[in-house]
Amino acid sequence: MTHPIGTGEAGEARVRVLLADDEHLIRGALAALLSYEDDILVVAEAASGPEALAMARAHRPDVAVLDLEMPGADGVAVATSLRAELPGCRTMIVTGHGRPGHLKRALTAGVRGFVPKTVSAQRLAEIIRTVHAGGRYVDPELAADAISAGDPPLTVREAEVLDLAADGAPIAEIARRAALSQGTVRNYLSSAATKLSAENRHEAARIARERGWV
Amino acid sequence: MTHPIGTGEAGEARVRVLLADDEHLIRGALAALLSYEDDILVVAEAASGPEALAMARAHRPDVAVLDLEMPGADGVAVATSLRAELPGCRTMIVTGHGRPGHLKRALTAGVRGFVPKTVSAQRLAEIIRTVHAGGRYVDPELAADAISAGDPPLTVREAEVLDLAADGAPIAEIARRAALSQGTVRNYLSSAATKLSAENRHEAARIARERGWV
DNA sequence: GGCGCTTCATGACATTCGTCATCAATGCCG
DNA sequence: CGGCATTGATGACGAATGTCATGAAGCGCC
Structure with missing residues (x-):
């Protein structure tokens, strides 16, 4: 080879x-x-x-x-x-x-x-x-x-959770994999989506991936 | 060039x-x-x-x-x-x-x-x-x-709508771009997600893209 | 200790989404 | 013409999601 x-x-x-x-x-x-x-x-x-x-x-x-x-x-x-x-x-x-x-x-x-x-x-x-x-x-x-593109505005946890959300899994699945409560996951995702000017977590995940932030 | x-x-x-x-x-x-x-x-x-x-x-x-x-x-x-x-x-x-x-x-x-x-x-x-x-x-x-992988089980319209859903846009946006009503879009997406054994349209879009069906 | 910050959680609320039943218009085919 | 499949639409209902306010616990720092 x-x-x-x-x-x-x-x-x-x-x-x-x-x-x-x-x-x-x-x-x-x-x-x-x-x-x-x-x-x-x-x-x-x-x-x-x-x-x-x-x-x-x-x-x-x-x-x-x-x-x-x-x-x-x-x-x-x-x-x-x-x-x-x-x-x-x-x-x-x-x-x-x-x-x-x-x-x-x-x-x-x-x-x-x-x-x-x-x-x-x-x-x-x-x-x-x-x-x-x-x-x-x-x-x-x-x-x-x-x-x-600037610096990634996401905190470590936000990026972590967003990464788990990248494949389109439902919140419950993400919470399980991250060992967090569903409410917490939703908060992180919401905050991440706001920072990235995304309509929802899926678009946020896409943007973060495009920018290389995950 | x-x-x-x-x-x-x-x-x-x-x-x-x-x-x-x-x-x-x-x-x-x-x-x-x-x-x-x-x-x-x-x-x-x-x-x-x-x-x-x-x-x-x-x-x-x-x-x-x-x-x-x-x-x-x-x-x-x-x-x-x-x-x-x-x-x-x-x-x-x-x-x-x-x-x-x-x-x-x-x-x-x-x-x-x-x-x-x-x-x-x-x-x-x-x-x-x-x-x-x-x-x-x-x-x-x-x-x-x-x-x-088999044949793509999606109809033409399902694939079309799924493609528009690929970037994580909300239903309203997809409906606008496809010139369809929101209800219709949801029907197509729902049916596509079922066929692909996905939890939601985002996962469905991901699967379809992986398989090359969009 | 007191302060500020981050992390994680809860509960409430409105909106969006997924699912289903139903129906009208169109076009194909025997 | 009379079935029949496809496309597109509507409405309703429950579940998932986004958003916000609030608060507890941990931690570094002066």
Whole structure:
């Protein structure tokens, strides 16, 4: 499932990259494109969060390029673990549909690059170099979205309850799962819905998910 | 935003392919990988549904490889239009997270290939050849899911109303947008929820979306 | 201790929602 | 023409939900 790509490590120092994406098509294609760059070497690939961690431990890459959506553990979770285990390894996130909240989570986790999949491979290579050199890069559009979205106005409990409400369960079910009384749950949901200018808890849950607040 | 790739049309007949995917990174990478195949020529690329249609009209490809999720019009919608406008053009869908209902919709639209993005580029090339030769290919796992999920038990109107309910809007809002009375909307939603074994319309909407029935 | 804040709970009330029975208009088909 | 299914509507009733006022318990802090 994983294999190194490239002609081998030349005398000069190349950027050693780990690629993690559950979509084989994209991962393979990306590896091929990056292999065109003389100063970049893809040393490992992974198709899931846990696998990405294992590969990183084994190959100690300079930069880990992580997809946000992966089975097992998402890109941000992997980045958090990597930060603790391999402080020398820079991390960056690549995502299809980036939500503002994810960006904030990612930056908190020490991620140094955050790019949508709409960029070109050329651009991605440049960003990998930037990140490797200790710089940071955040897609301007995503950054603007994050700024305009602002901080999550929800308290911890509100977010918690809202998360449980996300799948459309009735109040009784939510109260059971949260070990709270139904009245309390309704209060939290009501307050959350007010803060999010939503008509009801379902719309509130949707908004919170869109913003990446849950 | 779009450009043909390849060394040019040689004397022999190569499969002329249109690539449509809104993620530039993937589209470009895919084009590069497919260019390795001697018998495949990527003649056009598109980043949205409408653009895919325009490119198809202009370049008349043999096979259109369409991403399911695209702005403007999704892959299946594009396939439907192509079937009418360019009957000689075979269509296939590539998708990240394939839901059972999408497969059925796609097959109904005359799509001849349905593959997840977890396949390798090699495999994709083979499937493109298969489709070009008049064959069909459906990912076995997706097919199994589709069969186990069964037919959408919803009537057209039920699905329509459920779709409008998907964002958590209150009944009044749904009724307004559907130009129906509130009572009627509630009847449809109630019936849909019953059929889907859901506690309420929100859960029903979630289930229908998961199954690809909306 | 007194103060303020958060968390959690209760009860009351109006509104919305889910469910059901019923019915009218339309269109298809034998 | 006479059934018959589909679509859309109405009204009623109970349950679920949103909203608000109120208060108790826990906790940090001066």
